[in-house]
Amino acid sequence: VASSITVHDVAKAAGVSASTVSRALSGNAAVAATTRNRVVEVARQLGYQPNLAARGLITGTTHNIGLVVPDLENPYFASITKSVQSRALASGYSVFIADSDEDTRTELELVHQLSKQVDGLILCSPRMSTSDIAGIAGQTMMVLINREWEGLASVVIDDAEIVRLALEHLHALGHRKVAYVGGPETSWSNQKRWAAIERFAPTFDDLEVSKVGSYAPNFDGGQSAADVVLASGATAAFAYNDLVGLGLLARLNTRGVRVPEDLSVMGIDDVNVATLVSPGLTTVRSPLKKVGRFAVNKLIDLMSPTDRPSSTEDLPVQLVVRQSTSVPPQRR
Amino acid sequence: VASSITVHDVAKAAGVSASTVSRALSGNAAVAATTRNRVVEVARQLGYQPNLAARGLITGTTHNIGLVVPDLENPYFASITKSVQSRALASGYSVFIADSDEDTRTELELVHQLSKQVDGLILCSPRMSTSDIAGIAGQTMMVLINREWEGLASVVIDDAEIVRLALEHLHALGHRKVAYVGGPETSWSNQKRWAAIERFAPTFDDLEVSKVGSYAPNFDGGQSAADVVLASGATAAFAYNDLVGLGLLARLNTRGVRVPEDLSVMGIDDVNVATLVSPGLTTVRSPLKKVGRFAVNKLIDLMSPTDRPSSTEDLPVQLVVRQSTSVPPQRR
């Protein structure tokens, strides 16, 4: 771990007491400028590294945070993870990262493991039950991403607005029968999105949106769903996320169904890979980097409250039209 | 962090001494079965959570490891990260994760930050200088991925075999002029791959491989390189990795160059997204999940040496032929 040179070694070498060394290096207490310089210099020469375990033992703080995500290989979570770590680094925090592999039990286990060695936790799109979340919240500072519960701090993307933008786009193109390819039942976002669909669909003239089931939120899930979507008679598929959308594109391509001529396809998130395919995937962009930053900001504010109101910027979503959507066949 | 109930609380409640509690819960010392059961039960009831800082202070161990990668949003590193975390969890280790964003300075800073609070470090494709690596190795247990230096433990994918398989494939198709689209100069793998090209190219009849420069190891890098590749007159492009390959495909598509009819394209790694595009990207698969597992195994063996020889399985690479490569134009 660290080198074995302690405050006492520095103290002896600098001709002062251990407490003075501690104060000089902490910087927050009153120390004569000359002694401080001397101590700092000696510490540097000796290569002194404070023992964080000892410090944590007495301060009760670790300067570590934990992040739990369902799947690191999902570019959506990779982006959030990257921004979380980046923002944490800027504030001197190290971050534990844990991948639950979309499994509720693993997720809970990881949370328990981490909660013992962090000052706070960020749970990204947690799949666990609300009662489990409540249990953890009682023990550890916590910020939720893409989930809300009671008074807990959280950062959520506006699922309703995402849905509204998507339906508006498809309806404007002339689509009247749309198939929603659902994500995991345990996904809070999935529930919110379907709820928003049921709320908004009636507001568009003659629009009918059906749900074609619940699929894994990745490429494979999309492939599995494609045939059902086709059979549904819809002219447009609205996928739970971009990966599902890409899976749809792949399977449709295999079956010889042309996109967008025969069927339009939309995703959600505008994950990096959405631009890689052709036709490019029409989608609604989520500000993932911002989500990660905000979550860390909120957590830090929770852990060491300041007076300045934590900036209440919002998280704008935005329609990104590419080639995978167009006018439905009947209208051609 | 943890709850504030200590061994003493448990001891009092169970009617034993603190040391007995410690022993009973550690499990390795001699404790009467009946007392052990009682202590365990009481600890459970009270919700006792050992304070890891205190334990670490005395044992000098944290049961944490750190992983440093150049870019979490790169699916290559995402896969390795996922397998590292998964394997670590299985052994009771938590993992700090750090993203250097391909920046040498950040990388070094992160390493220093982490090295103070882990038992060991995994440096994945480190971009830093060998002298920096040596410096760290002197202080912390460490395993390198995709880099070798002196006697340091490392897990490397066989770059030479990758190159050989790729050149063999392209040559067999009839290609005689191949352009290698290089990755970052700081990438050890990139150096190894180019060295292997220089070594193997002459072994194939009439094969000429040119290097078209050094590009960012991602989608954008590939897009930047496409025009230069075209101008080079090569009939096949061999990209530093899949992302670069996908970038090439995208830009070539924009320019109206047909793949593989006009130009063949190969990648390296067989990252998940390589299958998403059409034409599918021909590539050489790297066993990323295995790489992560092996690295953790080696690190754990380093931290707590056992007698059983750490299994010396190898890391087979494998050609994956998809539609992005075929016979060159002249041969049609």
Next chain:
DNA sequence: TTGTATGCGTTATCAT
């Protein structure tokens, strides 16, 4: 088998 005593390295409290 169990209890007592000590120390890990640091910060905080209380003197001076």
Next chain:
DNA sequence: ATGATAACGCATACAA
């Protein structure tokens, strides 16, 4: 402004 001392929670050496 600085030094002595205690305390954080745990594991261990030693005594019983």
